[in-house]
Amino acid sequence: xxxxxxxxxxxxxxxxxxxxxxxxxxxxxxxxxxxxxxxxxxxxxxxxxxxxxxxxxxxxxxxxxxxxxxxxxxxxxxxxxxxxxxxxxxxxxxxxxxxxxxxxxxxxxxxxxxxxxxxxxxxxxxxxxxxxxxxxxxxxxxxxxxxxxxxxxxxxxxxxxxxxxxxxxxxxxxxxxxxxxxxxxxxxxxxxxxxxxxxxxxxxxxxxxxxxxxxxxxxxxxxxxxxxxxxxxxxxxxxxxxxxxxxxxxxxxxxxxxxxxxxxxxxxxxxxxxxxxxxxxxxxxxxxxxxxxxxxxxxxxxxxxxxxxxxxxxxxxxxxxxxxxxxxxxxxxxxxxxxxxxxxxxxxxxxxxxxxxxxxxxxxxxxxxxxxxxxxxxxxxxxxxxxxxxxxxxxxxxxxxxxxxxxxxxxxxxxxxxxxxxxxxxxxxxxxxxxxxxxxxxxxxxxxxxxxxxxxxx
Ligand SMILES: [Zn+2]
Numbered sequence: 001x002x003x004x005x006x007x008x009x010x011x012x013x014x015x016x017x018x019x020x021x022x023x024x025x026x027x028x029x030x031x032x033x034x035x036x037x038x039x040x041x042x043x044x045x046x047x048x049x050x051x052x053x054x055x056x057x058x059x060x061x062x063x064x065x066x067x068x069x070x071x072x073x074x075x076x077x078x079x080x081x082x083x084x085x086x087x088x089x090x091x092x093x094x095x096x097x098x099x100x101x102x103x104x105x106x107x108x109x110x111x112x113x114x115x116x117x118x119x120x121x122x123x124x125x126x127x128x129x130x131x132x133x134x135x136x137x138x139x140x141x142x143x144x145x146x147x148x149x150x151x152x153x154x155x156x157x158x159x160x161x162x163x164x165x166x167x168x169x170x171x172x173x174x175x176x177x178x179x180x181x182x183x184x185x186x187x188x189x190x191x192x193x194x195x196x197x198x199x200x201x202x203x204x205x206x207x208x209x210x211x212x213x214x215x216x217x218x219x220x221x222x223x224x225x226x227x228x229x230x231x232x233x234x235x236x237x238x239x240x241x242x243x244x245x246x247x248x249x250x251x252x253x254x255x256x257x258x259x260x261x262x263x264x265x266x267x268x269x270x271x272x273x274x275x276x277x278x279x280x281x282x283x284x285x286x287x288x289x290x291x292x293x294x295x296x297x298x299x300x301x302x303x304x305x306x307x308x309x310x311x312x313x314x315x316x317x318x319x320x321x322x323x324x325x326x327x328x329x330x331x332x333x334x335x336x337x338x339x340x341x342x343x344x345x346x347x348x349x350x351x352x353x354x355x356x357x358x359x360x361x362x363x364x365x366x367x368x369x370x371x372x373x374x375x376x377x378x379x380x381x382x383x384x385x386x387x388x389x390x391x392x393x394x395x396x397x398x399x400x401x402x403x404x405x406x407x408x409x410x411x412x413x414x415x416x417x418x419x420x421x422x423x424x425x426x427x428x429x430x431x432x433x434x435x436x437x438x439x440x441x442x443x444x445x446x447x448x449x450x451x452x453x454x455x456x457x458x
Contacts, residue, residue, distance in 0.1 A: 003151070006190050023140075024188045030144035031151075037296050038148075040350045045295045050082040052323045053299065057082065060329040063107035066097075067329055087299075088307075092319060093333045098130045098277075106133055106328050115139075117327050122276035123446040132277045133327035141297050141324055143185040145280040150186055152286045153245070153270055157182065157190045159217035160242065163197040164207060164225055165250070166448020171197040172210070200448050204228045208237050215240045220247040223257055224450035226269075230260050231389070239265050249274060251449050252359040273357050275335055276447075278322045282354050287347035291339075291354040298322055301332070302341050302354070315340045315358055315374070336360055338374075359451070365427050366457040368398045375453045376426040385422065386415045392442050393423070395455040401431040406438045 007028075009018035020028060037045065060067035061078040071078055074091060098105065110117070115136025123129045150157075161182050171177065177194035181187040196214050198207065200222065207229060211219070221229075226246060233239050246261060246269045253271045261267040273282040273291055278298060282291035293300045299321040302310040310316035318337045322330040337360060342353030364372040375393070382388050390406035403423060405411070411419065416435055424430045444450050 003157075003190065006157075008188075008190055020189070023143075026140055027143050027147065027185060027188060030140060031147060034144060034148055034296055038292075038349045038351055042350050042352055045350055046084070049295060049299050049323060050084075050087065053087065053321065054078075054082050056321075056323055056326065056329060057331070059111065059326050060107065060331065063109050064105055064329055066101055066104035067331065070331075087332075088301075088309075090332050093331055095128075095130060095334065095336060098132075098330075098333070099128055102131050102328075107326060110135065110326055113137075114326055120276060130277070131328075132325075132330070134325065135327050138279070138322075138325050138327075142279045143188070145283070145294050145297060147185040147189070149270075149272065149280070149283045152283065154286070155186075155245075156217065157186055157192045159193045160214060161193065161195040161218045161220070162211060162214060162216035163195065164200060164202065164219070164221040165197070166200045166222075166444075168197045168199050170199065170202075171195070172214075200225060200444075204232060208232050211240050211243070212238060215242045217242045218245050218247065219243060220249065222250045222449065223248050223253045223271075224251055224444075224452075226257060226261075228390070230257070230264065231383075233264055234260070239267075243267060245270065247272065250447075251451075252357055252363070271357075273339075273354070275337075277333065277335070278320050278325075278330060281318075281320065282357075285345055285347050285349070285353070288345050288353075290342045290345050291357065292345065292349060292351040293354065295351050297324060300352075300354075302339055310341045312341045312343045312355075315356075317361070338364075362455050363451055363453050364455060365395060365429070365453065366398060366455055367429050370398075373428060375428070382419060382422060385418045386411050390438075390442050391452065392450075393427070393453045395431075395453070395457055398457060399432055400434065401427065402434045402436055404436050404438060404442055406440070406442060408439070410437045411435070 007018040007020060008024070009015050010021035010024070011019040057078040061071050070091060074089060076086060076090065080086065117133050117135055120132050120134055121129050122132065174194065177196050180195060181192035182195050186192050196216070198210060226248060244267060246267060248269055248271045253269065258269050261269055270284050272280060272284065274280045280294055281298060281300060282293045285292050301319040302316040303319055304310050304314065304316045315338055318335050318339050320330065320333050320335050338358040339354045340356040340358065342355035345353050358374055365375045366372050382391055386407065388405050388407055392404040394402040394404065396402060420433055423433060
């Protein structure tokens with residue numbers, strides 16, 4: 001790690017070589033291992049994953065009534081050697097199971113030194129919550145992967161960071177901002193610049209004024225919120241002078257946003273694929289932009305409808321095994337996202353890649369013949385027709401699609417018909433479209449996320 005000369009010391013009077021505190025020391029030890037393992041060949045990574053999985057499976061068999069039954073019913077002996085073949089015969093863990101059978105899934109005991117347990121409630125796009133238990137081990141791994149993301153992208157820790165996210169409190173006081181710094185993990189290792197935050201609920205015009213005032217170099221937010229900010233910047237609001245890097249999380253990132261940011265002021269977007277249940281899943285490569293799967297922590301499978309592993313270029317459902325959560329085993333957990341398998345990365349890292357994160361199954365269009373496909377999301381071109389502030393398509397049935405538009409005044413019939421042509425081509429079928437008009441922002445999911453296309457077809 002190049003930055004070690006700036007490492008923070010926790011011992012009075014000692015600045016060099018620094019003596020970090022215990023958490024920072026553990027984090028450094030984890031990072032130095034990740035620094036090496038990222039370059040291993042996929043086969044080597046897989047072997048280590050299966051070895052670690054064996055420990056998790058044996059623990060889950062002993063302490064989770066749900067997984068004892070699951071392994072017994074599948075005829076799997078957890079003491080056996082694990083291979084990709086027998087691993088792939090473990091039945092998938094669904095979100096419904098995690099929701100309704102949580103008490104049977106959670107482990108009754110933990111191995112030594114996994115530390116204190118805390119419960120994380122996550123609410124899905126449809127509002128049902130699941131509870132996942134986390135430990136100090138899962139927290140340490142999160143710190144290490146989040147730090148890896150900073151290091152890959154060579155962030156300037158002395159710069160100002162702004163965060164606009166759901167369920168984030170307002171933090172606007174410069175004294176506190178300087179004292180808190182960037183928070184974990186960066187501030188555990190280095191002196192960092194100030195960080196400020198606002199909740200997503202803040203009005204976009206207010207966000208613009210706030211960002212202009214604090215002038216961050218880095219902004220962390222959701223793609224849909226970024227799109228709303230870009231609308232303003234494109235119509236002439238001044239862009240913060242220091243703003244150079246935007247980090248996106250939480251929603252599907254449409255490539256349009258990258259182009260728009262480049263055009264506006266040579267601003268880069270770095271996207272992260274994560275979930276509350278398992279943490280950071282895949283991080284954008286600094287060289288190619290592909291998403292590297294975080295294989296040191298997770299086994300990520302992308303499966304086709306028949307349950308076979310997808311090949312590069314194919315889109316399938318994402319199934320995740322968290323190798324280090326011994327409190328709530330997530331073994332072949334169907335996270336309900338879809339992603340496209342990526343090629344071997346030109347950067348030389350052996351961590352497998354995803355090339356696109358597509359979203360949820362309910363973000364797919366169902367054609368009248370029952371087949372499903374991904375709509376060409378990204379409403380940007382729709383704005384060439386009229387001043388559309390926000391857009392959402394809801395498929396109510398095989399023939400009926402509602403188009404929700406946030407506009408100052410309803411569109412003329414000429415504009416509606418121009419838009420119909422564009423939407424038909426985006427959806428890949430001449431659906432009957434029903435335009436409905438809104439003046440206020442369209443509702444988000446409970447977790448603060450926005451989906452551009454939702455199918456209600458069962
Ligand atoms: Zn790469």
